[in-house]
Amino acid sequence: MTSAYCHRTSCSLVKILCDCTAFLVWRVQDPKLLSWDTAITMEGIVTMYQDFMKKADPRIADYPLMQSPFLVMGILLGYVYFVLSLGPRLMANRKPLNLKKFMVLYNFFLVGLSLYIVYEFLMAGWLTGYTWRCDPVDFSQDPKALRMVSVAWLFVFSKFIELTDTVIFVLRKKNEQVTFLHLFHHSVLPWSWWWGAKFGPGGMGSFHAMINSMVHVVMYFYYGLSAAGPAFQKYLWWKKHITAIQLAQFVIVSVHISQYYFMPNCQYQFPIFIHLIWIYGTIFFILFSNFWYQSYTKGKRLPRVAQQAAQHNGSSIHENGTVTNGKVKAN
Known part of the structure; x- marks a missing residue:
């Protein structure tokens, strides 16, 4: 059914996804093949990573955290x-x-x-x-x-x-x-x-x-x-x-x-x-x-000096920054 849908659709992206899905289903049906392919893929990823890191600046390699x-x-x-x-x-x-x-x-x-x-x-x-x-x-x-x-x-x-x-x-x-x-x-x-x-x-x-x-x-x-x-x-x-x-x-x-x-x-x-x-x-x-x-x-994080001034003017500012009994504008 997946294959039939792929042939009917004109969207190349959908076809690619369908083909990939069918490919994975086929691989899963053979565990030995899946294991071998996974090993090859992981080896390839490790090799790519090692090749990529060889391009790093060697002058900084021995600094702490840089390995x-x-x-x-x-x-x-x-x-x-x-x-x-x-x-x-x-x-x-x-x-x-x-x-x-x-x-x-x-x-x-x-x-x-x-x-x-x-x-x-x-x-x-x-x-x-x-x-x-x-x-x-x-x-x-x-x-x-x-x-x-x-x-x-x-x-x-x-x-x-x-x-x-x-x-x-x-x-x-x-x-x-x-x-x-x-x-x-x-x-x-x-x-x-x-x-x-x-x-x-x-x-x-x-x-x-x-x-x-x-x-x-x-x-x-x-x-x-x-x-x-x-x-x-x-x-x-x-x-x-x-x-x-x-x-x-x-x-x-x-x-x-x-x-x-x-x-x-x-x-x-x-x-x-x-x-x-x-x-x-x-x-x-x-x-x-x-x-x-x-x-x-909106006055949610006023400096403490501004908060104290607001309190003297009859406003009360809670520790979480909300204001009651009046509004306070930032300096």
Whole structure:
């Protein structure tokens, strides 16, 4: 009946699917043949993977986490499982942990690390020879090229350190802060940048990593002050401007990477990275724009200074961000 339907239809896609289905049914009828074909297929997949990984940059092969993508995949899957399932269940009958001192040290450590990463990106190429237009990856043993490899790896490693952000949310039972945007951002970026550093550490594809590190200097400085206690709350009026800086980041990165499409002859070796960076920039701009609208236009995530001002005006703001007895506008 399947074969008859395939001959009647004029849709080539349907015919292909039908033929594939008939082929699989035929294979299943002979278990020995299926087992042999499966072994050949798996062997072919392994061979293809090994051949593909031979094209990776050998200069970064001995850096931690860079030997195999499966270790990285395991870490990220474990991270997602912990923050969505295991962590909340472990904390269900426990009091939130008091991590204030740790959070201050952690956030200011990331400020220093992000500053160092920005400096290294600048010294490895962006202020010492890059044109800020079509900049290919330098695969030589030149000291600047090796310096770029090191900072590309350090950026990747910093993304795994930043997974601690979400772990802190869970341990403090702030599960409402584990949003889709937060989880998507923290899980996708380490994975995609691992491949970028593995195959093309440097060149025009590294621009967005440098800009991202600049933004993180500001972001983690704010978080550090926020964790430092009530004495610093009066300095936190600029919370929504962090989101504005993040939005500007995606615009700058997308404009820079879009140059590739208008250059008659750009020898950057990995066009796929260009496409992914542009797609990421667009997706994250949309997601962060929605975050801005929900948080500040609708007033769901006002800075604490604004919340206190609202309370003095007779409004009451609950911990989950809802407002009663009046409306509060973002600063």
